Every structure is written in structure tokens, then in C-alpha cells.
């Protein structure tokens with residue numbers, strides 16, 4: 001052990017001062033503005049891009065000169081990682097603020113309380129009431145179909161089928177099902193129920209398609225919740241002589257109910273914005289239809305789609321307002337879900 | 350309780366099975382089987398209902414770019430929509446995968462731990478925005494802003510065929526659709542790779558740091574090699590989403606069934622957008638033709654998802670074995 | 672090669688919570704210093720303060736002075752990356768990189784600042800490190816196998832080989848045998864005895880006999896109570912501590928009356 005070649009003992013290392021990053025950023029921004037005067041890349045977006053590129057290059061070069069290559073690479077990597085997070089926030093903030101501003105201009109009690117009956121594409125006025133009715137009914141129907149199947153499947157996976165081949169297969173395909181495009185659910189309901197069984201395109205058909213999208217989400221979240229129910233609880237019940245099925249219904253489910261409800265609410269939030277399956281399985285309607293089992297029935301997503309298609313100014317205004325209603329609808333569901341999770345202590349990340 | 354031992358779970362005393370248990374167990378198993386049945390039924394019905402269209406078709410279903418199923422003779426093929434689907438999905442991944450991994454690394458390792466959960470939640474909100482809103486925003490807000498970038502690409506990188514634009518029109522292009530898709534797929538990639546990163550053993554991260562690795566070297570030494578399979582499946586699940594996304598793409602593209610490598614020029618179409626846009630105008634053969642194309646999309650996304658999930662599942666079993 | 676560490680008035684904090692308070696201690700080169708004391712008295716925390724691993728946990732801070740051969744490792748001009756490179760660490764549970772082979776594990780640290788080292792030189796370095804960790808004979812025929820395929824004791828020696836491959840001056844070991852069987856423990860203790868010829872060694876241990884067997888100096892830490900910081904009670908040559916401890920608390924602890 002005498003001739004190892006690596007030198008040791010250099011604790012000292014020149015580091016960049018903390019002010020180096022903001023200083024470089026300032027210089028990069030100033031240079032970008034100057035360059036904007038003489039180069040073809042200009043405008044806010046162009047200048048920003050140039051400034052960002054200049055900052056990356058300048059900061060890395062500075063670090064390389066002062067601290068050496070290892071720290072320079074480290075700083076570049078950190079900068080890129082921070083930047084990607086900021087980059088991900090840009091569309092989120094952009095979208096939400098646009099929907100708030102453009103939708104907020106039109107959204108009113110009248111918009112919420114009226115349908116589009118008799119309102120031409122060029123006319124202002126009209127509203128989203130008929131679509132709200134449709135969405136609420138369709139989503140409720142989908143929930144009524146999907147929740148029992150989803151929760152029972154999760155019970156099978158966690159309480160009965162543990163480690164069996166079948167439960168592994170089901171668990172796997174539940175995961176795969178979460179990746180099936182939503183339009184396929186619409187195609188399926190159309191092929192199976194409308195063409196093959198002769199049903200009409202109604203709110204119910206739309207709900208069927210939505211339930212297919214909802215089931216895997218419910219299974220997954222319920223499964224997670226059942227898994228964290230301590231097995232001592234089950235064993236305590238068994239020890240008292242309570243049969244397994246009653247243990248599940250009386251002990252396991254009540255323990256997990258907060259988390260399960262949260263999962264269901266999040267699943268509802270996910271499907272209430274789905275447009276594609278509804279386009280294939282319902283007919284667009286401009287008027288109120290409370291009956292999901294017959295006739296055309298609107299929904300908020302298809303309402304927005306319809307208004308965008310009309311492409312007139314009043315119609316686009318309505319599209320943005322509809323988008324705002326949809327966002328609020330989803331946000332209420334999200335918040336409720338989180339509140340339930342928080343109140344029942346089944347907080348999920 | 351009537352009889353001693355009557356309530357013992359059936360796994361221990363197989364002979365004493367209560368009727369209630371039997372019924373409930375079958376119910377639960379039936380629900381689980383229903384999931385498999387639905388998946389099989391999707392495939393079955395799509396195959397069955399695409400037969401009339403495929404029978405009537407006089408063009409090559411795989412190589413033709415035409416989409417005139419309701420004319421006589423009926424002619425349609427998926428070449429153009431398959432091209433548009435693959436190109437937009439690939440471009441979307443080019444945007445979403447690096448940024449998604451960056452976001453996941455940020456939340457798992459770089460952000461202050463107290464904020465990490467909240468910041469992760471904010472990024473997840475992007476996944477909660479409905480597609481139709483992405484479409485509306487893409488069409489009305491983002492598209493005008495991307496004109497300058499696409500023109501710049503044509504002016505400076507136009508010698509690369511995909512950036513060339515001979516029309517001088519930069520709206521409704523595959524490029525715009527791909528950018529919107531990239532934003533939509535981003536939360537999928539980042540959420541799944543974040544889960545993967547959080548599974549990296551902390552002891553290995555510490556080992557790397559104690560060897561004198563910088564933060565990035567720690568990622569390279571302890572985090573990325575360990576997470577590679579999971580990162581691949583995260584990208585593939587993103588791909589699956591991009592391939593099947595309908596409404597946003599349908600709103601942005603001008604739905605011309607052409608194979609055009611100049612992705613900043615208007616035109617191009619995808620499987621899903623073609624179905625959504627053609628649905629209400631289609632006659633019986635047209636509907637069947639759209640179902641046939643949907644079947645191809647279903648198989649495509651199924652394969653991508655099965656492969657991605659297999660990687661994750663194999664990893665999960667590995668973790669349980671640790 | 673081996674270097675002396677002078678700890679002066681060092682306190683380590685997790686946020687506002689003071690885990691170890693006001694420790695002053697000299698750690699001699701080419702000797703083994705053992706940290707003993709009841710669990711929670713801050714032995715690991717102090718150990719991690721010695722190579723600036725403490726600050727990896729967010730919200731932590733350190734006061735006081737730690738000199739490595741006279742150089743303050745907490746000086747503003749000191750690069751923590753260099754500190755950790757000079758003061759190696761072995762953890763409680765063996766933690767070889769699961770995706771790397773035995774060879775790659777040992778080479779991992781070297782690759783960081785000598786990327787372009789010729790293959791033959793690297794091979795030699797890996798071999799010498801494994802030899803120094805008394806592991807070479809057991810693994811020389813399967814260097815390409817995953818590090819995780821070894822037994823627990825072998826994995827821990829692999830981690831020691833990985834730590835000494837970068838030629839540190841000091842080796843910190845945090846209960847390196849606590850997850851191992853008696854035979855592997857013995858192998859590691861023998862190894863520690865050899866390693867002290869080249870390194871300064873600090874070992875945290877729960878095991879009184881182990882401290883007595885391997886260390887030259889023993890430092891005893893104790894807690895005044897729950898929520899109180901840990902303190903250094905006394906430090907003295909090991910033989911002395913175990914025969915005639917200077918403090919009542921030390922005597923109680925090593926005679927097994929508590930802890």
C-alpha cells in the first residue's frame with residue numbers, strides 16, 4: 001500500500017461566490033437585450049431564449065475556469081434540473097391564467113343558468129346549464145358502475161387473491177388499462193352497445209365509456225388503501241370469530257373508507273374532463289335533457305368542443321367560459337378529495 | 350357466534366366455509382375477472398366491427414394514405430395517420446422526457462424536502478387539466494406564439510428536412526400538435542420517474558457522497574443506473590399517452606391525411622384525431638373503417654403499455670425480494 | 672498519509688435541536704479511536720460531522736472547529752467534496768452499488784477524479800484495494816459479478832475496499848459490524864488492525880468487547896436525558912478506560928449497568 005498514485009490532501013478548492021449565479025444571469029440578460037438590437041432573434045420570447053442560453057454557457061464556463069470541470073458539470077446539471085422544473089410550471093400557469101381571464105369575462109350566473117337552446121353561433125348569450133346537467137348525470141352514472149366493480153376488484157386483489165396467478169394477471173392488466181386511450185373506450189361502447197346491441201347514443205352510453213376509464217383508477221387507489229390497513233385489525237376480528245367477508249365489510253372497508261373516497265373523487269375528477277369518448281357515444285345537444293337514457297345529452301367537455309368548432313367570437317367566448325366551468329368543476333372535486341383525505345387522516349401524496 | 354371455530358378464516362380451516370364468505374369471495378373474484386373480460390371484449394368488438402369496412406376497402410389498409418371509406422369504391426389506409434401519430438408522439442417525447450426527468454430529479458433530490466411534496470403536487474395538477482383545455486389553449490394561445498419559433502427553425506435550420514417550410518404558413522402543423530402533446534405527457538413522465546427515483550436506496554446516495562462525489566456525480570453513480578429501467582418505462586407510458594391523445598390534437602391539426610416530413614407545415618393527422626373528426630360525418634362503412642384504425646391504435650398502445658408495465662412489475666418484485 | 676484530527680468545541684445541530692454539544696477531542700493518526708455510548712448520544716452525528724456528511728441532511732449546522740493536520744475542514748475555502756474524498760466512510764449496513772460489479776464498486780471513487788486512468792493502472796489499484804480489505808482472494812475470480820452477490824461480511828469489506836481505493840487519510844466507520852455475524856465481525860476487526868498502519872481510524876461501536884479489542888483510544892459519550900444533547904464524558908487510552916474509568920457514568924456504562 002505504498003504506491004497509490006492518487007494525490008490526497010487538497011482540501012482547498014476555489015469555489016464560486018454565491019453572487020456568481022445572479023450576476024451571470026444579469027449579464028446574460030443585458031447581453032441578450034443588446035443582441036436583440038442587432039440580431040434577427042428578438043421579441044420577448046427570442047430575447048428570453050438567448051438570455052437563458054447565454055446564462056447556461058456563461059455560468060458553466062465561469063465555474064469551469066474557477067472550480068474545474070467536475071464542479072462545472074455539477075453546476076450545469078443543477079441549473080438544467082432547476083430550469084426544467086420552472087419550464088414545467090410555465091404551461092400550467094399560462095393555461096390556468098388564460099382560462100381564468102378569458103373565461104372569467106363571460107362567466108356569469110346567466111351563463112350557468114341557461115342552455116344553448118335557440119342561440120345561434122353568432123349570437124351572444126346562452127350558457128352551460130344543459131351541459132352541466134349532462135356532465136353531472138353522466139359522471140354519477142359512471143361512478144355508480146365503476147365504483148362497485150373497482151372496489152370489489154381491489155378487495156379481491158388484496159384480501160383474497162394475494163400472490164395467486166390470477167390476481168397478478170388482473171393487477172397487471174388494471175395497470176395496462178390505465179394506459180388505454182380514452183377514445184378506445186368510446187369506440188368499444190359504440191361497437192358493443194350501439195351497433196351490436198342496438199342502443200342509442202345517449203348519456204348512459206357516454207357514462208358506460210367513462211366507467212371503463214374510471215375502473216382502473218378506482219382499483220389502484222382502493223388497493224393502496226386496503227394494503228395499508230394493518231393486518232392486526234383483521235386478525236383481531238378473526239380471533240373474535242367474525243367471518244372474513246364481514247371483517248372486510250365491517251372492519252377493513254370502514255378503516256380505509258376515507259382513502260377510498262379520496263381515490264374515487266380523484267377518479268371522478270379525471271373522467272369529468274374526458275371529451276373523446278363522449279363525442280362517439282352521445283349526441284351533442286343544445287337543450288336541457290334530464291334523461292340520460294334517451295335522446296341527445298350535452299356535457300361540459302363536448303359543449304366546449306362544439307363552441308370551438310363554431311369558431312365565432314361569441315362561441316369562442318363561450319368555449320373559454322365552459323373551460324373555466326370545467327376547471328372549477330375538477331378543482332372542486334380535487335379539493336374535496338384532499339379535504340376528505342386530510343380529515344380522515346388517509347393523506348396520500 | 351354459534352359454533353367454536355366457525356369463524357376461523359377459510360384459509361386455515363378449508364372445510365368450514367360460510368355461505369356469506371363464498372358469495373362475497375365469488376363477487377370479488379367476478380369483479381376482477383370483469384376487468385380482464387372488458388379488455389378482451391374491447392379487442393373482440395373492435396375486430397368484429399372493423400370487418401365490414403376492411404372487406405369493402407379497395408386500397409391497401411396499411412400503405413394507403415387515402416381516407417375515403419364512404420365513397421364507392423371505398424378506399425382508405427392508415428399510412429398518413431400512422432405517420433402523423435408516430436411523428437407527433439416522438440417529437441412530444443423529445444420535449445417531455447428530458448424535462449420530465451429533470452422535474453422528477455428536482456423533486457426527489459434537489460428541492461428542499463419540506464417543499465418537495467407540495468411542488469410535486471403542483472406538477473401533478475398539469476395532469477388534471479382536461480385535454481379539451483389543452484386543445485383550446487394550444488389552438489388559441491400557443492399556436493400564434495409558435496409561429497416565430499417555427500419560422501426561425503425554417504430560416505436557420507431549414508436545411509434539415511423536417512424544419513423546412515416551403516409554404517410560409519406555420520399554423521395547424523404537426524409541430525404545434527407535438528408541443529402541446531409534450532406538455533400533456535410531461536406530468537406522466539415526471540410522476541412515474543419520481544416514484545422510481547424515490548425508491549433509490551438512500552444508503553447508496555450517501556455512499557456516493559461519502560466517496561467525494563458531487564451532487565450530479567451522485568446521480569450518475571447511485572441514482573440513474575438504479576432507476577434506468579423505471580425511467581424507460583416512464584418514457585414509454587408517456588409515449589402511450591401521446592399516441593392515444595385525441596381532442597387536443599384534433600383541435601390543432603387541420604386533418605389532412607398526408608405524409609409530409611415538413612412538420613412545421615399545416616396538415617397531418619393522427620389515429621385518434623382522425624376518428625374524432627371523421628365520426629359524425631361517417632356512414633356505416635366509414636364508421637367501420639374508423640373502428641379498424643382504432644383497433645390498430647389499441648394494439649399499438651397496448652403493446653407499449655404492456656412492455657412498460659412489465660419492466661415496472663419486474664422491478665417491483667425485485668424490490669420485494671430485497 | 673494518516674492525519675490527525677483536532678476537534679475543538681464542536682456542536683452539531685439538526686435544525687434547532689442540538690444532537691452533540693461542545694466536543695473537544697484529539698484523534699491520533701495511525702491509531703484506532705472508538706466512540707462508545709448509549710444509542711442516541713450523537714456518536715453517528717459527530718462521526719458524520721468529521722467528513723462533512725452531516726450537512727447532507729437539510730437544515731443541519733455545525734459550530735466549533737475541526738482541524739485535519741492543522742487545516743480547518745469547515746473553512747470557507749475548503750471544498751466539502753475534497754474533504755469527503757480525504758476522509759472516507761464506511762456505514763452501518765453494507766451499501767455496495769447494486770447496479771455495479773465488484774470491480775466497478777471498488778473503482779467507483781477512483782473514476783470520479785481520474786477518469787482517464789489507464790486500464791492496467793486501474794486494475795492494479797482495484798486489486799491492491801481488495802487485497803488491503805482482505806477480500807481479494809475471495810473475489811478475484813468473479814470481479815465482474817454484482818457486488819450484491821457477496822455475503823454481508825464480504826459486502827462490508829467490499830465497502831471498505833471502495834473507501835480506501837481513493838487513498839483517504841482517515842477512515843470513519845459507523846458500527847461497521849452491527850449487521851454481521853461473529854465470523855465476519857472477526858474478519859473486519861482483524862482488517863481494522865491492519866488498516867491502522869496506513870490510516871487514522873475512527874470506529875463507532877455498541878460492543879464494549881469490540882472497542883476493547885480494536886481501539887487504542889476510547890471516547891465515551893453520554894446523554895444527560897431525553898431531548899438533551901449528547902456530550903463527550905471522557906476519552907482516554909482504551910486500556911485505561913476499561914480498567915480505571917475516570918467517571919462514574921463511564922464505569923456504569925462499560926460494566927453494563929445501563930445502555
Ligand SMILES: Nc1ncnc2c1ncn2[C@@H]1O[C@H](COP(=O)(O)OP(=O)(O)O)[C@@H](O)[C@H]1O
Nearest residue numbers: 685690708709710711712713714715716717728
Ligand atoms: N436526520 C436526523 N434528523 C433529526 N434528528 C436526528 C437525525 N439523525 C439523528 N438525529 C438525532 O440526533 C441524536 C443523535 O443521534 P445519533 O447521532 O444517530 O446517535 P447514535 O449514533 O449515538 O445512536 C438523536 O437524538 C437522534 O434522534
Ligand SMILES: [Mg+2]
Nearest residue numbers: 714715716845
Ligand atoms: Mg448511530
